[in-house]
Amino acid sequence: xxxxRTFLGTLSLAAxxxxxxxxxxxxxxxxxxxxxxxxxxxxxxxxIGTGGHGHCFPGATxxxxxxxxxxxxxxxxxxxxxxxxxxDTSIMGFTHTHLSGTGCGDLLDILxxxxxxxxxxEPGTRENPDAGYRSRFSHDDxxxxxxxxxxxxxxxxxxxxxxxxERTGLHQYTFPADAKEAxxxxxxxxxxxxxxxxxxxxDLTIDLAQRLVTGGRTVNSWVPCRQxxxxxxxxxxxxxxxxxxxREPIDGTITK
Numbered sequence: 001x002x003x004x005r006t007f008l009g010t011l012s013l014a015a016x017x018x019x020x021x022x023x024x025x026x027x028x029x030x031x032x033x034x035x036x037x038x039x040x041x042x043x044x045x046x047x048i049g050t051g052g053h054g055h056c057f058p059g060a061t062x063x064x065x066x067x068x069x070x071x072x073x074x075x076x077x078x079x080x081x082x083x084x085x086x087x088d089t090s091i092m093g094f095t096h097t098h099l100s101g102t103g104c105g106d107l108l109d110i111l112x113x114x115x116x117x118x119x120x121x122e123p124g125t126r127e128n129p130d131a132g133y134r135s136r137f138s139h140d141d142x143x144x145x146x147x148x149x150x151x152x153x154x155x156x157x158x159x160x161x162x163x164x165x166e167r168t169g170l171h172q173y174t175f176p177a178d179a180k181e182a183x184x185x186x187x188x189x190x191x192x193x194x195x196x197x198x199x200x201x202x203d204l205t206i207d208l209a210q211r212l213v214t215g216g217r218t219v220n221s222w223v224p225c226r227q228x229x230x231x232x233x234x235x236x237x238x239x240x241x242x243x244x245x246x247r248e249p250i251d252g253t254i255t256k
Contacts, residue, residue, distance in 0.1 A: 041146045049101065051086030053079060057098040058142070059149045060164040068098040069162045069169035071137075071151065072108055074126060076193040081105035083192070090129040090136045091153065093187065094162060096169050097228070106222035110230045111190035114173045116156045116182050121247050123190070129155070133185055186232070188217055195221065206241050213241075 049056030059070020072095050073088035074080040082098050082105075093113035099106060113133050124132025135153035143150040149162045159174040175182050188202040202217035216229035243250040 044146050046144045046146065047086070050082075050084055055079070055081040055102055056100050057082040057084045058144045059084075059094075059098065060147050060162045060169070062147060062164055062166055064166075065164055066167045067096050067164050067169045068100070068107075069094065069096055069164050069171075070098050070149065071160075072111065072190070075108055075190060078103075078105075081192070083108045086139075088126055089138075090124075090126060090134045091151065092123045092134050093185070093190065094160065094171065095190065096230070104222045105192040105194055106219075106226070108190060108192045109217070109219075109228050110232075111185075111187045112171065112232075113185045113187070114153070114156070114158045114160065114175070114182070115185060116158070116175065116179045118181070119183060119185070119242075121244055123187070133187075186213065188215070191219055192221055200225075204243065206243075208238055208241060211235070211237050 046056075046058045048054070050058050057068065057070040059068060061068040061070075070082075070084060071091045072083035072093060073085055073091055075083065075092065079085050081102050082100055083095060084098075093111040095108045095111045097107035097109040113135075115133055120131075120133040122132040124130065124134045126134075129136055135155040135158075137151050137154055141152035141154070147163055151160050152158075153160060156179075157176045158179075161172040161174075163170050186204070188204070189197075189199055191198055198219050198221040200218045200220055202215065204213060204215035206213050211234040213232045213234075214230065216227060219226045219228070
């Protein structure tokens with residue numbers, strides 16, 4: 001069994017300005033205004049169920065989609081079966097799979113978090129987000145609509161925008177113009193923590209020339225030996241990538 005002490009699959013991708021966007025993508029991810037009054041999606045309130053014991057997430061998905069792209073505010077406890085709770089004030093990152101309305105927790109696969117400044121390998125706590133890569137946020141800065149989620153990460157002033165297709169999550173991150181040491185973290189240890197430390201195996205392959213990161217992992221949680229794989233394409237080539245394990249960098253930093 002892999003634990004945080006023996007494995008932390010955190011990837012720092014420096015000097016990036018976009019993530020998982022198709023080549024040539026330049027338009028905003030903002031959804032278009034409703035064309036007619038017949039658009040019933042304007043009646044949908046995705047905040048319902050994200051508080052109390054609702055176990056719902058507010059992020060972007062399509063009906064019967066394989067991807068549910070949404071923020072995670074915590075990864076343990078009954079009220080966080082979907083990874084998000086309305087009472088929280090900081091975000092750990094954005095993951096690609098979420099359960100909705102269940103009484104058991106699982107998923108929260110492939111966490112991505114944009115950052116600036118010092119690279120931090122632990123998420124920190126809800127009580128002390130400064131201890132890790134978490135960021136504070138306000139519900140006033142969230143936009144939650146069917147198929148679209150946006151939030152301002154207040155600690156780094158990064159605007160996150162998420163949308164989804166049937167099988168793909170699309171991210172757009174707007175960094176401040178004066179951002180220093182802009183980077184992304186991909187934390188393969190992050191998952192719903194019941195039972196504790198459920199990630200058994202994980203791997204990543206990095207191709208800076210093609211702006212591509214591929215990999216997968218095996219998780220023993222509600223579903224035993226669940227396997228998931230991913231491919232992440234960046235819109236901008238990174239200048240450097242670093243793998244970490246046991247909180248220490250692995251020899252062989254990847255540069256372009």
